[in-house]
Amino acid sequence: MSITVDKEKCTGCGLCEKACPFGAIKIVEKIAVIGDECTLCGACVDQCNLKAISLQRKKLKDVDLSQYQDVWIVAEIKDGKVRNVSFELLGKAIELADELMQDPCVLLIGNNVTKFTQDFSNRGAKKIYIAENEDLKDYHTETYSSVITGIISKYKPNIVLYPATISGRDLAPRIAATLELGLTADCTGLSIKDGLLLQTRPAFGGNIMADIICPITRPQMATVRPNVMEMASANDNENTKIIEIPVNVDLQGLKIKTKEIISASSSECGIPVCEADIIVSGGRGVGCQENFKILEDLANVLKGAVGASRAAVDLGWIPKSQQVGQSGTTVSPRIYIACGISGTIQHLVGMKSSDIIIAINKDPEAPIFNVANYGIVGDLCEVVPLLTEALKKRLSEN
Amino acid sequence: MKFIVCVKQVPDTTEVKIDPETNTLIREGVPSILNPFDQFALEEAIKIRQEGDEIIVISMGPPQAKKALLKCLALGADKAILLSDKAFAGADTWATSYTLTQCIRKIGDFNIVFCGLQAIDGDTAQVGPEIAAQLGIPQITYVESIEKLEGKKLEAKVQTDDGYKIVEAKLPVLITGITSSSFEPTNPPMMSIMKANKKPFSTWTIDDLGGSSDNYGLNGSLTEVIKVYSPPARQQGVVIEDEKPDAAVLKLIELLSKDKVI
Ligand SMILES: Cc1cc2nc3c(=O)[nH]c(=O)nc-3n(C[C@H](O)[C@H](O)[C@H](O)COP(=O)(O)OP(=O)(O)OC[C@H]3O[C@@H](n4cnc5c(N)ncnc54)[C@H](O)[C@@H]3O)c2cc1C
Ligand SMILES: Cc1cc2nc3c(=O)[nH]c(=O)nc-3n(C[C@H](O)[C@H](O)[C@H](O)COP(=O)(O)OP(=O)(O)OC[C@H]3O[C@@H](n4cnc5c(N)ncnc54)[C@H](O)[C@@H]3O)c2cc1C
Numbered sequence: 031m032s033i034t035v036d037k038e039k040c041t042g043c044g045l046c047e048k049a050c051p052f053g054a055i056k057i058v059e060k061i062a063v064i065g066d067e068c069t070l071c072g073a074c075v076d077q078c079n080l081k082a083i084s085l086q087r088k089k090l091k092d093v094d095l096s097q098y099q100d101v102w103i104v105a106e107i108k109d110g111k112v113r114n115v116s117f118e119l120l121g122k123a124i125e126l127a128d129e130l131m132q133d134p135c136v137l138l139i140g141n142n143v144t145k146f147t148q149d150f151s152n153r154g155a156k157k158i159y160i161a162e163n164e165d166l167k168d169y170h171t172e173t174y175s176s177v178i179t180g181i182i183s184k185y186k187p188n189i190v191l192y193p194a195t196i197s198g199r200d201l202a203p204r205i206a207a208t209l210e211l212g213l214t215a216d217c218t219g220l221s222i223k224d225g226l227l228l229q230t231r232p233a234f235g236g237n238i239m240a241d242i243i244c245p246i247t248r249p250q251m252a253t254v255r256p257n258v259m260e261m262a263s264a265n266d267n268e269n270t271k272i273i274e275i276p277v278n279v280d281l282q283g284l285k286i287k288t289k290e291i292i293s294a295s296s297s298e299c300g301i302p303v304c305e306a307d308i309i310v311s312g313g314r315g316v317g318c319q320e321n322f323k324i325l326e327d328l329a330n331v332l333k334g335a336v337g338a339s340r341a342a343v344d345l346g347w348i349p350k351s352q353q354v355g356q357s358g359t360t361v362s363p364r365i366y367i368a369c370g371i372s373g374t375i376q377h378l379v380g381m382k383s384s385d386i387i388i389a390i391n392k393d394p395e396a397p398i399f400n401v402a403n404y405g406i407v408g409d410l411c412e413v414v415p416l417l418t419e420a421l422k423k424r425l426s427e428n
Numbered sequence: 429m430k431f432i433v434c435v436k437q438v439p440d441t442t443e444v445k446i447d448p449e450t451n452t453l454i455r456e457g458v459p460s461i462l463n464p465f466d467q468f469a470l471e472e473a474i475k476i477r478q479e480g481d482e483i484i485v486i487s488m489g490p491p492q493a494k495k496a497l498l499k500c501l502a503l504g505a506d507k508a509i510l511l512s513d514k515a516f517a518g519a520d521t522w523a524t525s526y527t528l529t530q531c532i533r534k535i536g537d538f539n540i541v542f543c544g545l546q547a548i549d550g551d552t553a554q555v556g557p558e559i560a561a562q563l564g565i566p567q568i569t570y571v572e573s574i575e576k577l578e579g580k581k582l583e584a585k586v587q588t589d590d591g592y593k594i595v596e597a598k599l600p601v602l603i604t605g606i607t608s609s610s611f612e613p614t615n616p617p618m619m620s621i622m623k624a625n626k627k628p629f630s631t632w633t634i635d636d637l638g639g640s641s642d643n644y645g646l647n648g649s650l651t652e653v654i655k656v657y658s659p660p661a662r663q664q665g666v667v668i669e670d671e672k673p674d675a676a677v678l679k680l681i682e683l684l685s686k687d688k689v690i
Contacts (some may be wrong), residue, residue, distance in 0.1 A: 207561035212650030215552035
């Protein structure tokens with residue numbers, strides 16, 4: 031192991047002992063002593079004000095890669111619910127694991143997460159690793175990244191998939207850099223090629239696609255766009271192994287603390303836009319904040335979420351959390367309805383991969399029509415309410 | 429205080445195309461610009477700076493990336509460092525963040541490191557958190573704005589899935605995400621451009637940064653791009669034009685049910 035405590039520098043202050051999620055550090059005669067439970071997660075290194083702990087990781091270049099087995103997903107739990115994207119990742123993991131003849135596994139981290147075990151075992155997870163602790167209730171980069179870094183180091187998965195959500199995109203690169211691993215961002219396609227994970231992702235504002243591999247490091251890691259992969263379906267699976275991993279968390283030592291949470295969701299059904307199956311989006315063409323009600327009505331009938339262009343957000347008509355595009359959220363719902371949105375590249379990159387795009391715009395030359403499957407040239411204030419009524423009628427007939 | 433802003437020169441991706449014959453990027457004729465998100469980050473640093481604070485902009489890139497740094501100096505940064513060496517070429521996010529981390533360590537004594545939300549070419553948003561991890565300092569991603577900076581503490585407004593939160597961080601810290609709403613690319617006035625040429629500018633190579641050459645550029649990269657190609661084109665859609673709203677809606681509903689969308 032390559033973690034060392036500099037006895038000259040260490041004063042035995044105990045900060046590292048508290049910071050260690052795996053209870054591996056004891057202070058013995060005013061010196062920190064690191065025990066066998068150490069997973070090399072690095073939490074103590076960042077905590078030590080005296081820089082007394084140093085950790086050397088070796089690049090995996092000459093390591094036997096075959097000791098890295100199984101396809102893991104890091105499940106995301108939010109507000110006491112499993113986010114759908116976790117089941118999408120599992121769906122993909124099962125497919126990849128089948129091909130590799132390894133096991134699809136789930137890492138559940140948080141407070142009170144054991145209760146979700148069945149959701150994943152029913153859907154085909156072969157092993158479920160559980161890191162449960164009261165103080166993991168809220169996501170903090172520092173606590174989650176050290177715990178997961180440690181678990182990965184110990185259990186050595188071959189592949190780890192994270193959701194490309196706000197927290198997933200915060201967490202995955204932190205872990206990748208700590209463990210010196212390659213990481214592919216925002217994948218929209220994953221497959222196995224010559225035994226390696228072939229990762230497909232859009233780049234250059236969605237203008238190109240790239241195929242990427244991580245040949246020399248393990249685990250191979252990627253963040254995966256929500257709403258792109260098919261969810262794993264429930265099919266009762268009996269032999270799931272549960273592995274409970276005891277962890278300690280010290281919130282006292284956090285360098286970043288949340289002071290206040292300001293929820294501002296405008297979508298009545300409370301689905302985050304990145305997970306919505308149907309999105310009704312409005313742009314500058316909506317005209318005013320009040321008119322967003324027209325879009326909400328349509329979204330409600332379709333049980334979808336309301337999205338927006340940057341222009342509408344900047345005008346203060348709708349909160350930033352609903353913004354779709356390069357500087358907002360990337361979405362790929364089944365149906366995306368763009369109302370009064372011109373379709374600039376920064377908007378398109380955020381929604382172009384939707385299955386069906388419907389555009390309503392009064393300008394027939396608007397670029398949004400170039401990507402739309404269906405379009406109506408007209409005033410949204412007239413068209414949208416009529417559409418809402420027609421759909422309401424239609425859906426009640428079915 | 430000392431602020432370090434990481435900036436990247438990028439091709440203007442609104443103008444990038446793929447050569448359909450060779451499936452490679454056509455970069456000729458595509459203008460290079462300062463990554464807009466890095467400009468927003470710099471603007472935020474300028475906004476919170478106080479008398480005596482110093483803003484250093486750093487960029488890893490080819491010699492031409494000097495242009496992006498000069499723009500930053502013209503916008504109000506005090507000092508620029510270009511990290512340019514053949515050995516840095518072909519870096520993935522790990523090698524990029526390693527190089528920037530070496531530079532930041534060498535500068536030393538910093539309080540806040542700023543990165544953009546993401547680079548508009550690579551689009552990964554990974555470099556920021558990867559630098560923070562290597563520096564061993566905390567990170568705050570998806571920051572909307574810095575609300576307060578007092579003593580050794582900073583308060584930031586951060587975007588969440590369904591709104592915002594306010595977080596308090598101990599310095600030093602790394603921040604990414606600013607998408608400031610005054611996003612019209614500000615062009616600095618002529619006077620500032622002339623002044624920028626007089627501000628301190630250095631170019632550092634691998635010898636200045638030290639560390640093992642195995643960690644830089646293509647050698648240090650852990651991911652490998654094996655192919656780039658155009659995304660599949662979307663099918664041409666149906667646009668209903670010149671119809672009264674009710675007739676248009678009727679037609680749309682018909683199409684949607686015919687195609688089994690609803
Ligand atoms: C770095 C950067 C990042 C950006 N990130 C994003 C991003 O994440 N998301 C984003 O959306 N933008 C983003 N933008 C901004 C983007 O360039 C556009 O400015 C923005 O998308 C325009 O929004 P819009 O289509 O609503 O407005 P406009 O372009 O003004 O279009 C309004 C449309 O509404 C139509 N219209 C007007 N009235 C009606 C009516 N009554 N009925 C029907 N149609 C009507 C008009 O014909 C027009 O096509 C970014 C820009 C930059 C530089
Ligand atoms: C098509 C394609 C796909 C790619 N996919 C991946 C991938 O999935 N994983 C991977 O590891 N690499 C990938 N790369 C390589 C990656 O683009 C480069 O490593 C690049 O140097 C940094 O990544 P980025 O452009 O995504 O920056 P981001 O991580 O999006 O940049 C975030 C911020 O970091 C700072 N920053 C980034 N680069 C620099 C720089 N050179 N100088 C100063 N500051 C900087 C800026 O503040 C920037 O706003 C890909 C490259 C290509 C061409």
